[in-house]
Amino acid sequence: MLEVASQPLLLEVNSVVKRFGGVAAVGGLTAHVRQGSVHGLIGPNGAGKTTLINLITGLLHPDEGQIHFAGRHLEKMKPQQIAGLGITRTYQNVRLFSGMSVLEQVMTGCFLERKAGLFSSFLGLPSARNDWKRVREHAMHLLKRVAMDHTADELAETLSYGEQRRIEIARALGSNPRLLLLDEPTAGMNHAEATAVGLLVHELRDAGITILMVEHNMGLVTEFCDSCTVMNFGQLLAEGDPRSCIANPDVQEAYFGRKNDAERIKSLR
Amino acid sequence: MEALFDFWAAYGSTVTFAMANAFFALSTYAVLSTGVLSFTTVTFAAIGGFLAAQMVGQFGLHVYLAFLIAGIGGGLGAAVVASLFLRLESHWMALASLALVLITRVTALNTPGLTGGVNGLVVPVTISQFELFVLLTVTTLVFYRLHNSWYGLASRAVREDAAVASTMGISPYRIQFTAFLISGAVGGLGGAALAFTLQFISPDTYFIGIAFTMIASTVLGGSFHWFGPIVGALIFTALPAAMQAVVPAVEDVAKGVVLILIMVFLPRGLIDPRAIGLRRAAKRRRDIEHEAEKTHA
Ligand SMILES: Nc1ncnc2c1ncn2[C@@H]1O[C@H](COP(=O)(O)OP(=O)(O)O)[C@@H](O)[C@H]1O
Numbered sequence A: 001m002l003e004v005a006s007q008p009l010l011l012e013v014n015s016v017v018k019r020f021g022g023v024a025a026v027g028g029l030t031a032h033v034r035q036g037s038v039h040g041l042i043g044p045n046g047a048g049k050t051t052l053i054n055l056i057t058g059l060l061h062p063d064e065g066q067i068h069f070a071g072r073h074l075e076k077m078k079p080q081q082i083a084g085l086g087i088t089r090t091y092q093n094v095r096l097f098s099g100m101s102v103l104e105q106v107m108t109g110c111f112l113e114r115k116a117g118l119f120s121s122f123l124g125l126p127s128a129r130n131d132w133k134r135v136r137e138h139a140m141h142l143l144k145r146v147a148m149d150h151t152a153d154e155l156a157e158t159l160s161y162g163e164q165r166r167i168e169i170a171r172a173l174g175s176n177p178r179l180l181l182l183d184e185p186t187a188g189m190n191h192a193e194a195t196a197v198g199l200l201v202h203e204l205r206d207a208g209i210t211i212l213m214v215e216h217n218m219g220l221v222t223e224f225c226d227s228c229t230v231m232n233f234g235q236l237l238a239e240g241d242p243r244s245c246i247a248n249p250d251v252q253e254a255y256f257g258r259k260n261d262a263e264r265i266k267s268l269r
Numbered sequence B: 001m002e003a004l005f006d007f008w009a010a011y012g013s014t015v016t017f018a019m020a021n022a023f024f025a026l027s028t029y030a031v032l033s034t035g036v037l038s039f040t041t042v043t044f045a046a047i048g049g050f051l052a053a054q055m056v057g058q059f060g061l062h063v064y065l066a067f068l069i070a071g072i073g074g075g076l077g078a079a080v081v082a083s084l085f086l087r088l089e090s091h092w093m094a095l096a097s098l099a100l101v102l103i104t105r106v107t108a109l110n111t112p113g114l115t116g117g118v119n120g121l122v123v124p125v126t127i128s129q130f131e132l133f134v135l136l137t138v139t140t141l142v143f144y145r146l147h148n149s150w151y152g153l154a155s156r157a158v159r160e161d162a163a164v165a166s167t168m169g170i171s172p173y174r175i176q177f178t179a180f181l182i183s184g185a186v187g188g189l190g191g192a193a194l195a196f197t198l199q200f201i202s203p204d205t206y207f208i209g210i211a212f213t214m215i216a217s218t219v220l221g222g223s224f225h226w227f228g229p230i231v232g233a234l235i236f237t238a239l240p241a242a243m244q245a246v247v248p249a250v251e252d253v254a255k256g257v258v259l260i261l262i263m264v265f266l267p268r269g270l271i272d273p274r275a276i277g278l279r280r281a282a283k284r285r286r287d288i289e290h291e292a293e294k295t296h297a
């Protein structure tokens, strides 16, 4: 962890505000992600985690504040420009393309990885054909990495939820990103599957990819994250080492306080 | 014997019209396959049709050259339309494109120097069924190549989820702009094909009739593969003719009924690659269950 702490910042979120109507889903949040780290983003439902990921990937634009990535401003960029800088993501509610095979999904994720132009690809020039083959192998390799290569030709929407999540990770890896954003990658998975995702995340980090992941399972956060940011009501609640973050009374209150309330209300009925 | 001859004559022209309609359906498919519902094919067809007719009638150009110019004209028209329309939300765009169909007709009516106005234009040249077939085959080849290229993959992604596609580095605007250019060129070719087939065109040639035919063909055949609109245009053109041979008054009713039946029972059209994948998955599940039962027993 010491090595991570000395790494430069790859992503800096500075006083970012995003309002929906009157509500600030993200209300002046500041957060940092160091290069080469696995950074956890935690907080109760509705805390603004997904909104933050949408802001970083350009699907939403902040009302105030800045987002820097490797020295570049992201606030006004289009999603495709941000992807071009090397940021890709997965979605909390899996968003694979309907009607596409598993391999096609991952190939689509490799769009930026191709060297052939759209026109030479249309003409089917030999160089473009070779490039297509190369990218295809790259996609198959990624599918192997998430243990889904045996489903390459199947329609992705016919597979299980956990399998679809893994395909989405492979798709996000298609363009060899520098920063990978995972929005609840283990939701709906059993312990073994979730641990496998955690191990994959470590493998990816060791291969040089920085990871920001939303995760509700505190066991996984302490086991696999190098650092973390805790959000509540769009604001920063705690940050730093995962263990001390989770032990923080405010965090305990935000996560479990409500649950206790809920239990109490239930027992009152 | 006489009747047989009549039948052949009718049948032959049906095939020709089916091919012309296939261009319109493919033009509609070109944009629909990137998630854009647009009736602007009618406008591109009008541009192509009047251009081709004038090139041949006024300037005495060869038919092939006239087709080329019709395609380019349609493409240029599409570039203008796309740069305006792609700013709109999808449902407003569909509505705006319908408005453009009306504007096209009024404009055509009021520029008699270019279109012959209410009197229309006589097209002094025709093309053979074979020539039209070759042109359609070449156009189909273009769609085949598009489908199997990076453009095809990107356009399917944009159609299914433009936001997700954009986070993978695909620019939905660029893909849809390109789609409009293709739609314009193919629509222009279709307009010229219709002009050389009918040998007389007027502002009413390129109007609601084409809009209905192209949408119906694409819905019927399916808009998830290039083969869909071609099959759709063939059936949609041939079916009423066949029906008419049996029950004369039934034509328009039959068109409407077929369209409704398709939308209810085959909402994705006759040609649907996804359905094949779903069937395969269902079969696989059955096989697995079967195996499990066998090992159990
Ligand atoms: N597109 C949107 N329009 C309106 N409100 C939204 C939108 N997206 C998120 N919100 C609101 O912003 C808040 C934060 O949501 P979200 O970022 O999804 O939280 P989390 O991912 O932490 O569960 C919630 O109150 C949610 O209802």
Ligand SMILES: [Mg+2]
Residues within 6 Å of the ligand: A049, A050, A051, A092
């Ligand atoms: Mg969320």
